Amino acid sequence: MAKALTVRSVEAEKPGPSRREIPDGHMPGLFLIIQPTGGKSWAVRYRHGARTRKLTIGAFPAFGLADARKAAGDALRAVAEGRDPALEKSLQKAEQADESNLVKNVLGRYDREYLQKHNRPNTIAAARSVFRNRLRPAWGNRLISSITRADVKAIRSQISAEGLPAAEIRTLAVMSKFFAWCADKELIEVSPMIGVKPESKAKPRKRFLSDAEIRLFWLACGKVGWPAGDLGRLLLLTGQRREEVSAAAWAEIDLEKRIWLIPDHRAKNGEEHEVPLSQAVVDLLKALPTVDGKKTYVISTGASYFQTYSRAKTLLETAMVEIAREEAAERGEDPQGVTIAPWTFHDLRRTLSTGLHELGIAPHIVEAILNHVSGHRAGVAGTYNRATYAHEKGRALKIWADHVLHVAEGRALPHNVEPIRAVS
Structure with missing residues (x-):
């Protein structure tokens, strides 16, 4: 039976003439991989369907023993739920490699394909203001599929804290249309705007000039x-x-x-x-x-x-x-x-x-x-x-x-x- 790895044993392991895999007796499926060059990394092996699969966790010492065990545990829980974490990671990398799915680029596509074609100039200007001042600074380099309701609520709360109820309502309206379009184009599965309502109420203006x-x-x-x-x-x-x-x-x-x-x-x-x-x-x-x-x-x-x-x-x-x-x-x-x-x-x-x-x-x-x-x-x-x-x-x-x-x-x-x- 494999022994449980320790921080000291991981640090003490030396490279050999060939690649080595050392199992961790504490976390089934977790291996410390040592290359002949001396490089060390972590991986977890599991079965998905009829196949044996391997998920690379990351390099040591960036990933310590505790980090590796946690990542392996998360992966094995995903397997228990019927998922394939190695495949999910591969798809995520492919998605990240395609910069067209970054929020800043999806906003540009939305502007060209929908905003300009179906809206009046003032509506276009208002939406672009939200993109420029709110969405691009906060999410520009993130994948569109990674935006959650929590992210949307964070922007809502920020505007509410600034005491701008009209801007809050307008921003949520712009985001609602944008994410609905993203869902229609199958860039996301579900809009993160569902159930998100303004925290403030805009008071109708009564000002007129005497x-x-x-x-x-x-x-x-x-x-x-x-x-x-x-x-x-x-x-x-x-x-x-x-x-x-x-x-x-x-x-x-x-x-x-x-x-x-x-x-x-x-x-x-x-x-x-x-x-x-x-x-x-x-x-x-x-x-x-x-x-x-x-x-x-x-x-x-x-x-x-x-x-x-x-x-x-x-x-x-x-x-x-x-x-x-x-x-x-x-x-x-x-x-x-x-x-x-x-x-x-x-x-x-x-x-x-x-x-x-x-x-x-x-x-x-x-x-x-x-x-x-x-x-x-x-x-x-x-x-x-x-x-x-x-x-x-x-x-x-x-x-x-x-x-x-x-x-x-x-x-x-x-x-x-x-x-x-x-x-x-």
Whole structure:
């Protein structure tokens, strides 16, 4: 009967003229292999079906005696479960050799084969942001098949700890689509997203600009100028989404008919959306510069459309504060005490919606302007009600533009329009 190996005996074993295998009497199937060159390694032998199999564990001293016994025990338990650990290791090595199964490369394939072909530009940008900032740094060099629910929950908890509920929900949604695609392509057996829910709940934003803030915003847009200032004014006057405005092409706009037609592939709800243009918007569009003589995109600083939203918002916020502080100083007040509550470009849509409701515009007309599928346009009602309310939308947006110019520049209102809030 073989003797149990000890740490000292393993270290003391010397090489011979030929390869030797020394069994461990403590762990059946475990062998210390000694090469004529003096190299030592561990292996475990077992039977799988009618065949004798060998699983190489690793080299000594990287794998000590205790490590080797544990690995051998794990392998023999796998055999007892009907598995073949040597075959599993071989397949894993083959998978690792194929770098296409690394997460960073699978993300690239998903981007090319699915993301770009089936999503709008803003959805693509949001997903790529998650890939770039979350998934590649954490998992880029790991096999896609190695990602577990625990890994997903770790990213979820990290974002939750950062106090970013909206980002947490958005990241989980992006990962859910990605892993569902991986499962469909048989890159993984089951999505690790199953049963994973957000830890946080995003609170709906209620922020909108007051008339005093609308005035400061409008003046700031004029101070900053093209392109950020023009983008800001178009967002405020039309109430459309940030990416819909920034990526607007001249081919979508008919200045003579005063119509902007957002194609279905650029609209969030996938439905073509007609936006009537007020005279204020037409005047703004006609005054926009071209880039290198080209007029592809309405707001552009080069070959593509304007996308530097963060910098644009910073410029406008800074200009708003500067104007407010200058005016405070002129009134003899402390300019350093002037602050403006944080806002986002999306809050401009809420500002338009709130303003139109206060101006007496019917809710379903406001929803039509915003291209929301709700109320009169949701469910069965929406199936039968295909009205576009073109005339009503045009009238409402004219009333809104008149109001904005009244509070921002002091222009007189038409006789049939009353101011909705006092300008302070």
